[in-house]
Amino acid sequence: MTIEIMSKKEQFEKILKEIRDQSPLVHNITNYVVMNNTANALLAIGASPVMAHAIEEVEEITSIVSALVINMGTLSPKWVEAMEIAIKKANALNKPVVFDPVGVGASTYRTETALKIIESYKPSVIRGNASEILALTQLSNNTKGVDSTISSENALHAAQELSKKLNNTIVISGATDYIITGENIDKVTTGKPIMAKVTGMGCTATSIIGSCIAVNPNYHMASYLAMELMGEAGNMAEKISKGTGSFQMNFIDALYQIANEK
Numbered sequence: 001m002t003i004e005i006m007s008k009k010e011q012f013e014k015i016l017k018e019i020r021d022q023s024p025l026v027h028n029i030t031n032y033v034v035m036n037n038t039a040n041a042l043l044a045i046g047a048s049p050v051m052a053h054a055i056e057e058v059e060e061i062t063s064i065v066s067a068l069v070i071n072m073g074t075l076s077p078k079w080v081e082a083m084e085i086a087i088k089k090a091n092a093l094n095k096p097v098v099f100d101p102v103g104v105g106a107s108t109y110r111t112e113t114a115l116k117i118i119e120s121y122k123p124s125v126i127r128g129n130a131s132e133i134l135a136l137t138q139l140s141n142n143t144k145g146v147d148s149t150i151s152s153e154n155a156l157h158a159a160q161e162l163s164k165k166l167n168n169t170i171v172i173s174g175a176t177d178y179i180i181t182g183e184n185i186d187k188v189t190t191g192k193p194i195m196a197k198v199t200g201m202g203c204t205a206t207s208i209i210g211s212c213i214a215v216n217p218n219y220h221m222a223s224y225l226a227m228e229l230m231g232e233a234g235n236m237a238e239k240i241s242k243g244t245g246s247f248q249m250n251f252i253d254a255l256y257q258i259a260n261e262k
């Protein structure tokens, strides 16, 4: 019997094709700041976004999608209630969930909400910057609003412990992105510093992870490929952008071009 081991490049091409072919419906409960950009990023790669947060409909929406993205960027009690209903349903139906603990550590409310979500439910993947991942473990609090003040390496050990405790995949984004599932660690270094100067790049990464885990049940590999896609698109966009405004637009074009290369 021949055992076929695909290279990461082949896996990358395969997941892009799967997203194009399946056009997975991805349910995003996300923040006001990034909704439009995130939806466009998902459309650019061939996924199908739906943004829905009303408690009257989230359970129904979650039951028809291929993955759920929970992003706590602009929290309020009704939204938290919606997040809990949605993640509970996704867990019951064994649907993949990615959680973005935006700004955890910046307020007691954010920290309590994030802890409730990771302790009461099961996110398949958690993606945050280094300050957010450290704040999630409550080992330290370096969060400056929604941005990180430390480098990814500072959160590596904590992320590994958290991954083992929750039995899931943790992604720390930054100059180096780390994808951690227990003892298994991969890294991506293809991004560009300008990405941290455009709002919503982290949230976009989280939703792209959502699209990738929708079509690939290997959540570690799917998250790695999602971060690789972010990095490649960032790299491509940076080359032709004059500043952060054009970068934001060029980044969506780059996603589209990479995803549609045959």
Ligand SMILES: Nc1ncnc2c1ncn2[C@@H]1O[C@H](COP(=O)(O)OP(=O)(O)O)[C@@H](O)[C@H]1O
Pocket (backbone or CB within 6 Å): 128, 129, 130, 146, 147, 148, 173, 174, 175, 176, 177, 190, 191, 192, 193, 194, 195, 196, 200, 201, 202, 203, 205, 227, 230, 231
């Ligand atoms: N200094 C950097 N150099 C290269 N890429 C970066 C840098 N900072 C962030 N990125 C990239 O930007 C994207 C968003 O990450 P990050 O800025 O850490 O998220 P957040 O917006 O949640 O703080 C990721 O794809 C990451 O690789």
Ligand SMILES: Cc1ncsc1CCOP(=O)(O)O
Pocket (backbone or CB within 6 Å): 031, 033, 034, 073, 074, 102, 146, 198, 199, 200, 201, 202, 203, 204
């Ligand atoms: C600025 C801001 N404030 C609340 S949510 C948000 C967007 C954060 O997006 P990202 O973490 O992807 O930069």
Ligand SMILES: [Mg+2]
Pocket (backbone or CB within 6 Å): 102, 103, 128, 129, 146, 202, 203
């Ligand atoms: Mg963020």
